[in-house]
Amino acid sequence: MDISSQEIEAIVKQVLAGMGGAQTSAAPAAYTAAPGGAAGDRGVFENVDDAVEAAWKAQRDWAANYKIEDRQRIIEAIRRCARAHVEEWCHKIVEETGMGRYEDKVEKHLAVINKTPGPECLTTEAKSGDAGLMLEEYAPFGVICSITPTTNPTETIINNTISMIAGGNTVVFNVHPRAKRVSADCLQTLNTAIIEAGGPANLITMTREPTMENVDKMAANPKIRLMAGTGGMGMVNALLRSGKKCIGAGAGNPPVIVDETADIELAGRKIYEGASFDNNILCFAEKEVFAVNTAYDGLLHELQKQGAYLLNKAQTEQLVNIVLQPKKGGGHEVNKKWVGKDAARILETIGVHVPDTCRLAICEVPADHPFVLVEQMMPVLPIVRCQSFEQAVEDAVVAEHGNRHTASIFSKDVDHMTRFARVIETTIYVKNSATKAGVGIGGEGHCTMTIAGPTGEGITCAKSFCRRRRCMLAEGGLRII
Template sequence: MSAGDPDGPHVESRNAVAALMLRARAAQAAFADSDQARVDEAVRAMAWAIYKPEHAEELARVAVADTGLGNVPDKIDKKQRKTFGTLRDLLRVKSVGVIEEDPAQGIVKYAKPIGVVGAVTPSTNPGATAANKAMMAIKGRNAMIVAPSPLGYTTTARAVDLMREGLAHIGLPEDLLQVLPQPVTKHLTQAMMEAVDLVVITGSQDNVRRGYMSGTPAIGVGTGNVPVIVDETADLDAAAAKIAQSKIFDNSTSCSSENAVVIVDAVYERAIAALERAGAYLCAPEKKADIEATLWHGHKLNRHLIAKDACVLARAFGLPAEAESARFFLVEEKGVGPDFPLSSEKLSLVLTVYRARDFADAKDIVRRILDHQGRGHSLGIHTANMDRARELAADLDVVRVLVNFAHTFAHGGSFDSGLPFTLSMGCGSWQKNSISENLNYRHFLNITHLVTPIPEKRPTEAELFGPHWEKYGR
């Protein structure tokens, strides 16, 4: 190959991935016939490698140092809580042999491995996301190769190393888990996507689209821009405390963090006061333009302010000195769409506030926010009226409607909700995703259906066509 050959990076990338694939195939073949007990040993070993307090702290410190995103205490909590919850979910289910029987239909389902999974992980959660996907992949008796965000490479690679050590400690092949070598380029990531048996992508929408175009079965996730409604029946202090807890967690690195709160007019002032008691600082209307100009450069978020501490934002926005002690910031807005950047995802401790005439107006505002950005992802409501929650679920194009939750914690699985623990949320066809649920272990399995005869269930022509004949004739 000549110097400057444009095919050079492609050939080098394919060769590098081919070497990883050889090791992954060998490791997966050695693991593929493991029984359920052995598989669960592997998942436990990997989980402990991440959950172990000194490891969780190490990964959190490296992540903040390398990416500049979030904060150490919350990243420790995130790694431990997500790992613990995922382990709970995985130990409750079968992934080997017969996993489901339906005698009435004559169907028995057998779980089989997919093979080698390629996982693309983001800079916002470089350790937790890799661990979460790896545990699910190994639960399915697969191998996995991780393509980290370049910004989060050191953290992801260290997380993979810790899990490899955990596997080796119990006598399993380390190469069940591998990470792409540095530098992780688009060519290298693309080569991995094309070589593996399944691609699971969390991160940029560019990577999601590339995954779907790779020719490999792919699961991607969508953009978040979560709006939550506070209506006149809500417990305002409880709602404010949950919104605050969720908004400030890891400095809003999560796509599940509230980006807008829509408050009905009847309780608007009282709800704002409750949010202020929970640590919010309400920015003066005349500061709105400065905040927008500072938080966005052109049409892109200012990377120097994403997921930064509140005091950093207060100084950057030119807010009064007392704002530096706030936990997060409220900015009032009326518009929605491209000309109103505060209606978009912010990945920062800035919460946009809308005042709605009533619930119907609040519902309309939320619909417009989601149509602008985040359609398919999720929304929340704080209410004592479940009919309103059911109406939102029936009428709006989202995968998840959360009722009276701290959104960040419940959306990706919690101990007081039935959603599975994950860091990857499918948004359905609304964001051109292949799944409309939380990524979970079932997505890492092939299923064989054993089908046996059952008593015939053949209806008559009249039973099927009768209504049509009666209404329209034969």
């Protein structure tokens, strides 16, 4: 979910609020929390050390005095609370960040609320033999620092809260500055639900003003045992330099292959659905398509039938100069002003007027075009004509940049599916559906907003944020045969 890694790297020791980007409106009264001082205001603190200390005390209590059944009960209260506030938070995210589509945010929220596993995934492994009884269980790290993105602010807070406290941890969030108001509202509401369900205060905390300086302080604080981050590779690399255990969810630029055996109607429908979902701000969303020659024209037809607007060559180059900008050292990077904006609004900049029901613009480009190589995070989808499946694979690997995040294929050829999977090596690999199915949105399996490709945990859940501990009872103890 990388908006501008280079910019994040350059200011890693500075305040995130200086990163720039889309301007936001003044905070409505509902966003403004009352001053809390060192005591905090339902989990929101003025000082990062106070936020860490409160979470540390809560974690001692959580681990010592609450059973697994208590965790399950409190997590169910979090789910009920979040469901009741979904529409409110989705409206506030669009208002504060200026990105995405309300109706798609509702679907994302319901997925993380309903499909993020709780303690049930913390299975115990046991082995009994002549030498005794061995148990291995998942134990908490303690206090976790979690950095959340502007693209999925409250979705990530809900998802990380359920996963992390299910494992017996507590969390100090460093939210994105351009989503700090709705993030604080979400965190305070969840804290209230936790307390009303009989849980301790401050299981989740944050500072009112999130900064990278706060992240540095948490990295240096011995009471923070694990650093987790969802965002760009600049952020992930900064976490990896902290010296602590890190779980990092970084950038993606997911390619899609459509081969000669594909169901073209299905491909057009699902690619349109996935690439336009929440205006393409998700890191796992389809970012570029490589279609073999025999499937190419049919795919363009099906995408337009779904409602996509096909740019001509001149319009495509006009758009490049608006939504992308020159990058220091050469090449292009995204102009953050246009990240997550509606397709209709983007097309207006080049004099094209389409109805609001048009959710996606598509363009025909070569494999080395900037729209292919830059992770845009907006509903503009480049389509590349390939002479063969082998060329499509080769071009897709280049476009994915070795992120090993997400890729998909539309094919009925099992050999093609297998060959692409082995070469692309992505954490998420989807066949014959929109890529969001790979995180449980319209597909099987649990949901997460923290897809930890760079550090290897993959589709995270409660066990991802736990330590493995072994207990051994030797000399045949408890062995009854």
